[in-house]
Amino acid sequence: MALTGVMPWHQATWQHLTRLADSGRMPHALLIHGAHGVGKQQLAEALIARTLCASPADQACGHCHSCAMLASGYHPDLLRVSPEEGKRQIRIDPIREVNRFVSQTAQQGGYRVIVISPAEAMNVAAANALLKSLEEPGEKTLFILLSDVPSRMLATIRSRCQQWSLASVAFEACRGWLIEQLGSLDEAYFWWQVAGGLPLLAVELAAPEERALRHQIHDSFEQLVRGSEPVSEAARLDRQAIDAILWYGIAWLEDLIRLGLSGEAAVLHNPDLEPLYRQAVKNGRVQDWFRLLDYAREQRRLLAVGANPNPQLVLEAWLVRWAALLRS
Ligand SMILES: [Zn+2]
Structure with missing residues (x-):
């Protein structure tokens, strides 16, 4: 056994x-x-x-x-x-x-x-x-x-x-295990950061289909910055992945708040997204980010308890709010 x-x-x-x-x-x-x-x-x-x-x-x-x-x-x-x-x-x-x-x-x-x-x-x-x-x-x-x-x-x-x-895990404590799972120190450290110190989540997020989803969400956000319509971006994303999409949005908002408050890129969990964040930080309204964070957490809660029957509408509303935040 x-x-x-x-x-x-x-x-x-x-x-x-x-x-x-x-x-x-x-x-x-x-x-x-x-x-x-x-x-x-x-x-x-x-x-x-x-x-x-x-x-x-x-x-x-x-x-x-x-x-x-x-x-x-x-x-x-x-x-x-x-x-x-x-x-x-x-x-x-x-x-x-x-x-x-x-x-x-x-x-x-x-x-x-x-x-x-x-x-x-x-x-x-x-x-x-x-x-x-x-x-x-x-x-x-x-x-x-x-x-x-x-x-x-x-x-x-x-x-x-x-x-x-069980609290999130310091990198030193899971470093060896993550390198074993992900193959290199760079990969281990990157995904540990993205996962906010949750080692099994880091491995999940680093799997090919999850990587592709993250890439796709990132791309949609870039398109929003360039003026693309939130509803058409929502149509490109998989509404079945709404929980993951909200999860990423929450993680990115938390990054944005860290960056907005400290100005330091070193605090970011998603350092590759810094250019996108810089775009949003230009708007500089921290209270809007907190409001959006509350909104996303509530939507995730409603989805979790089955009280939100229409993921497509949640996705569209979510991207409409992000579009407002990303465009100065
Ligand atoms: Zn036994």
């Missing part, structure tokens, strides 16, 4: 978690949160494996019956809950299943582990149904909740979990 490795930048967190487990002080519910691309899933997988393993060392042994079952894709003492295929919400039925699961005895005589991901996807009924199990979980039960945006969770759920916040 290929062990789910702990990411090198999570070694300290991992040591802390294993000490808790080995001294019998592991809480019954963990909320592991941090931005997409920091490695929450990898940390959780390593913890799931070690918790279920019959003879764990620093990590799960990889050989015991429990490790073998986990590797096969089915373990009777592990229950994973995520939104159904094509859906955004976790509804009450799978949480009722969680409640039944925790009321039973572990089949392998060890821990039962319940993983809920992303935890913010639980609707109110589901979250309320989970509360009782979180309050009285029974012995040897470990809940692992994963969340990109814990502020979207019910406060009553958050407060019943021990929170583990």
Whole structure:
């Protein structure tokens, strides 16, 4: 079995978690949160494996019956809950299943582990149904909740979990791993910057199709500067990529704000976009950039919860606002 490795930048967190487990002080519910691309899933997988393993060392042994079952894709003492295929919400039925699961005895005589991901996807009924199990979980039960945006969770759920916040990663801490993934120091550093210090996101963004998308968005913005119509630029972009397009826009606005406030190109996450930023900075209205940033974050939130049915309109409105900002 290929062990789910702990990411090198999570070694300290991992040591802390294993000490808790080995001294019998592991809480019954963990909320592991941090931005997409920091490695929450990898940390959780390593913890799931070690918790279920019959003879764990620093990590799960990889050989015991429990490790073998986990590797096969089915373990009777592990229950994973995520939104159904094509859906955004976790509804009450799978949480009722969680409640039944925790009321039973572990089949392998060890821990039962319940993983809920992303935890913010639980609707109110589901979250309320989970509360009782979180309050009285029974012995040897470990809940692992994963969340990109814990502020979207019910406060009553958050407060019943021990929170583990995974912050963005300093380059030195992920440098070797990124060079291994991306082939060179220059590539590693560039994509680490673009991803805002999120190593797995850096690798995602550096993949060919994602690179092409970034290039295309950049090109559309250049065209906007030259007077192209936002609606025709919106038609050239893939509306299915609206979340990524908003994500880039947010990252670029944050760059613009950094540049506008400091005047220093060294602070940029996207140094290759400096000429574009200089164009926008000529307008010099920082409050407009902040307003656009709020707008984009809200649109991303609405898309995430399924409350925004028309990505094409969002895309057009987004580019109309950028066009106003880029043209002096
Ligand atoms: Zn094992």
